[in-house]
Amino acid sequence: MSASMQTTVQAGRPLLEVNDLKKHFPIKAGFFGGTTGYVYAVDGVSFSIQKGETLSLVGESGCGKSTVGKALLRLFDITDGQVVLDGQRIDDLSLGKLRPMRRRVGVVFQDPFSSLNPRMRVRDLLAEPIRNFGLAKDNADLEARLAKLMDLVRLPRDAVDRWPHEFSGGQRQRICIARALAGEPELIICDEAVSALDVSVKAQIVNLLQDLQKELGLAMLFISHDLAVVEHMTHRVAVMYLGRIVEIAPKRSLFAAPKHPYTEALLSAVPVPEPGAQRERIILKGDVPSPINPPKGCRFHTRCPYVFDRCRVETPELRSTGGAEHLAACHLHDKPEAENPLARNVALLA
Numbered sequence: 001m002s003a004s005m006q007t008t009v010q011a012g013r014p015l016l017e018v019n020d021l022k023k024h025f026p027i028k029a030g031f032f033g034g035t036t037g038y039v040y041a042v043d044g045v046s047f048s049i050q051k052g053e054t055l056s057l058v059g060e061s062g063c064g065k066s067t068v069g070k071a072l073l074r075l076f077d078i079t080d081g082q083v084v085l086d087g088q089r090i091d092d093l094s095l096g097k098l099r100p101m102r103r104r105v106g107v108v109f110q111d112p113f114s115s116l117n118p119r120m121r122v123r124d125l126l127a128e129p130i131r132n133f134g135l136a137k138d139n140a141d142l143e144a145r146l147a148k149l150m151d152l153v154r155l156p157r158d159a160v161d162r163w164p165h166e167f168s169g170g171q172r173q174r175i176c177i178a179r180a181l182a183g184e185p186e187l188i189i190c191d192e193a194v195s196a197l198d199v200s201v202k203a204q205i206v207n208l209l210q211d212l213q214k215e216l217g218l219a220m221l222f223i224s225h226d227l228a229v230v231e232h233m234t235h236r237v238a239v240m241y242l243g244r245i246v247e248i249a250p251k252r253s254l255f256a257a258p259k260h261p262y263t264e265a266l267l268s269a270v271p272v273p274e275p276g277a278q279r280e281r282i283i284l285k286g287d288v289p290s291p292i293n294p295p296k297g298c299r300f301h302t303r304c305p306y307v308f309d310r311c312r313v314e315t316p317e318l319r320s321t322g323g324a325e326h327l328a329a330c331h332l333h334d335k336p337e338a339e340n341p342l343a344r345n346v347a348l349l350a
């Protein structure tokens with residue numbers, strides 16, 4: 001599967017580039033009060049996505065995944081950094097200039113129940129973005145586009161005349177996906193798009209997204225707290241912890257040989273199909289610290305099973321660990337191999 005997926009990824013200028021993105025939400029003391037602090041929701045995140053590539057963004061609830069997605073959609077102004085779509089900065093574009101760029105990025109959210117207006121028929125839900133982006137030449141073209149969207153998400157064409165409440169959760173999510181595709185985007189952001197669905201429905205929607213990606217050559221940012229879901233459908237994975245990416249790598253490399261203690265712990269909780277092959281479960285101590293007052297040094301040091309003095313004072317940079325495409329932010333990789341517990345993960349590759 002991954003071999004054929006690889007061929008759809010084109011090298012060259014990335015479709016999306018995110019450079020040192022920061023989003024700090026001010027905390028106000030009362031309605032008229034001044035700013036008393038910040039939620040450091042996203043605090044220096046960089047990655048890129050090629051045309052036709054899926055990058056998954058994973059990590060526990062509250063680590064800043066949705067904030068990254070919303071920043072890409074310009075749902076708010078960012079605090080710092082750059083978002084570059086197909087060579088053009090979009091983070092500082094005026095709303096007028098942003099319009100044509102908006103069409104190029106579609107989005108699917110978690111809850112297919114609240115994201116569809118119950119008072120609109122499917123026809124109008126899908127026609128709305130087509131009209132907003134001025135895509136349909138005439139009525140016949142609009143009808144053709146509606147039919148094509150229904151085909152793409154494998155729903156019967158005549159279902160356009162039904163209401164959202166007439167559909168199951170999985171079918172509604174198909175409508176949300178059709179809506180996301182209405183503008184003929186090059187990138188879609190799926191924010192926990194399958195998290196609310198039952199297991200069997202989840203698999204169907206994951207397969208649909210994967211098919212669409214190949215059929216349409218879409219790039220995808222697949223946001224999920226669930227590593228097990230991600231494994232089946234992604235090219236690369238970025239792991240976030242408290243507003244930062246701690247590891248980013250091609251899927252195979254990350255799953256077989258995690259280079260950050262946090263990734264290693266997350267993976268230890270993912271069930272593996274063969275009995276007996278389960279790695280020893282790593283239980284992290286404590287809770288995720290508050291993004292209002294993140295730990296100094298490495299943000300993960302308060303929970304890391306391998307913490308040493310340097311981790312408490314110096315923030316590790318995200319850098320290559322072995323493979324050029326496999327980056328991790330961990331001081332352990334400066335230690336001799338014999339003293340680096342993550343070095344043993346290489347052996348699992350064989």
Ligand SMILES: Nc1ncnc2c1ncn2[C@@H]1O[C@H](COP(=O)(O)OP(=O)(O)O)[C@@H](O)[C@H]1O
Pocket residue numbers: 025039040041059060061062063064065066067068291
């Ligand atoms: N509009 C907002 N105002 C203040 N804090 C926010 C806002 N949106 C998100 N946050 C905070 O930012 C952090 C990251 O949130 P989010 O990006 O939603 O995480 P995730 O999607 O990984 O669960 C959380 O601590 C959350 O409470």
Ligand SMILES: [Mg+2]
Pocket residue numbers: 062065066067192
């Ligand atoms: Mg979220």
